[in-house]
Amino acid sequence: QKEVEQNSGPLSVPEGAIASLNCTYSDRVSQSFFWYRQYSGKSPELIMSIYSNGDKEDGRFTAQLNKASQYVSLLIRDSQPSDSATYLCAVNGGITGTYKYIFGTGTRLKVLA
């Protein structure tokens, strides 16, 4: 079983719609969760971190965490073509070490104009 699992996509949404990106993780004691955006040929850029169950909003982005279900998601409201990128989920603080990020393979998002 993969430690951090994401659907590779592509996930295609029309401009202005809500994009929903999902991530599941296997280490039950994981404590912190991160979403990164990576444009083709570029490095990952931190979008949000979330540490507690529930929702966390930042502009058009909302991260949702459910530790009981070992599930974290990212919602992008009013999606724009410039949001087209690969979104990486990262999990930290599990039994493998408090500083060791485990990344998923990413979900490719395509926002259609």
Next chain:
Amino acid sequence: ETGVTQTPRHLVMGMTNKKSLKCEQHLGHNAMYWYKQSAKKPLELMFVYNFKEQTENNSVPSRFSPECPNSSHLFLHLHTLQPEDSALYLCASSEKLAEYNEQFFGPGTRLTVL
């Protein structure tokens, strides 16, 4: 710009060459990391440094040799690499080693081994 710089941005080398990658962070962070990103694979952690001391070597082959002279600079020395080592090499930094710490990445070095 995230405050983490890497040079060179692109590197082509033969299997017998020796080269070095450089990373510098201007964020006042104390922890630095090397990652490898290959196509279709998740980011792989290679090395971790905390206050310039190595705290993690993630079973990386000895042809990769890290060096951290201070908390702001990190190097990755490369020698006798293999074609399968071709990848994007990313440096990252965080304020400290802890569960709740955000890592910030540099732009990466695209390495091609011929």
